[in-house]
Amino acid sequence: MQMLRYALYTGCTARESTPELLKSTLAVAEKLGIELVLLDEASCCGASHLQDYDDFLSLVLNARNICYAEKLGLTMVTICNTCQLNTAMTKHRLDTNPELKAKVNVKLAEVGLEYKGTSEVTHFLYAIIQDYGLENLAKKVNVPLSQFNIAPFYGCHNIRPSELQNLSNGGENPYNPTSLDDLIIACGGNNVDYDAKNKCCGFHAELQSPHTAAVLTGNALSGAIDANADWMVTPCPLCHLKLDVQHHGASKAIGREVSLPVLHMPQMVGLALGCTPAELGLQHHVTKVNFV
């Protein structure tokens, strides 16, 4: 197989509150022989909140991030669902609206950049599935996760709105997503089905609407627990922060103790590929990963 190369947009979270995500992403890429070029120039995607404040500014900044992937001639991969949404949304709006693109490029020209629209933007989960291939991944699994019931938590911003996301996620249906389930199976694990797997974790309203956010987190954790999951896995560091760190608030909101270890998608793959807990940064979790 030809060596896969991508420009990696880490987002902020992987460089701050979820260092284990960046660590495990790089470890898995190395094991699979995927080259990731870090986009150190990139700035925050705005997380859909800057967009509420200043839509045009967020377009300019996100376009600038994509420019750096274009300069390398590489597809940009993201490791955060919300980064994926905001970057792909920017790309889609500029690619389908020449007038808007021209307006953004006037600004980018001030710093010597031009947005062309030549780089694709895709989440690492879908890059693994579509470009690397699940059969190829399965062949590399040397520690199959067969003793675990694993609950996939998809996270909204990889699957909705499907009209946008289907440009890069292989046509995943948000009402019955399968990618993460398929990945669990390829890693030798048992995928667990539960209602909340494609629902919202509440992260984005955590400060403004703490009760709503906490109930949603609680529903996700309790759904996975009731479906007999040993742990959860998610492709989004923001979902991870909510599920891993905030289970106390969630438990209080739904009136039931809920807590479950939650792994980042690359941490799960890394375990199956034989990476050590330290290589995957498992010591950083607040809800302790007690099974390895």
Next chain:
Amino acid sequence: MDGLKSQQVTFKLFRFNKDTDYLPYYNTYVLDVTHEEVILDVLNRIKWDHDGSLSYRRSCRHGICGICSIKVNGKAILACKARIFDLINVFGADMTIDPLSTKRAIKDLIIDKEDFWDKHAQVKPFLVTDVEENPSLENLVSPHDAEKLLEADYCIQCGACHYSCPALEINDRFIGPAAFAAAFRFAADVRDDSSLERLHIVNEETEGVWDCVKCMECAEACPKDVNPIEKITKLHNMIFDTGIAKDNVATRHAVGFAHSINKHGLLDEGELVRYSEGNIGVMKHLPEAFEMWKNGKIVMPWNMPKSKNLDEVKKLIESSSTVKF
């Protein structure tokens, strides 16, 4: 049935009569369906051939009246528009048919939509304007101005988005995506004189746009591509543009991103929480922050990573900002 593809499908149908039943139950029907049939055809067949007491709403049969919306395996659909073969592609041949909101069921698939209409009424979904009662000319809106509505006027008030919204499910004071789309539809109308009043209504804490969790369920659910979350984002923008944004945790949370990006390129997560909550409000996050710090999840201010070529980011923020707070 020449030339028709057909397939066997199992339908589990929600049944409930508010007046006589203590709990809902399901009836199961196994039917051969053709690739031409929509869900409404099946409901009709069950009612006409199997059980005349089955109750559901339908009228136009053309995706216009918005009355026939129900859920199939949790997905909100218009019964008269959703082709069964398309649903088989998503879910396979087992389908559970529920009312849009089971807790609001009156009889089988018929629900009490009162809360939906109340929320609509709350945003004043009508033009407020001084017009001559007997005008001599039409009151024209240019195509350019009509486009500003972003097709929000395509809403048929079916409730698919409203009853798919998780924020509303938990917080029943939340105005919800359909009414927000209506608020935008009139606030963006050049003939309307009440835009500001409507923006104040959707700017309220607990009820307004700030309590949206950004799950995108409403955009996914809408059979008319109204894209309510896009309109919600526009309402946020209009709240800032008109200067009516209050100084509170929600607005500071949005504005805080611009400050942080200007300083580091990246988001300073800790500082965002402090800036949004204020020095006192931030205290309630300390137990969690301590847990995070213990596990190496907090970057200290002096170690805050910065984007390379940060001067570019600063320059772009300087030149491309369109809003002041």
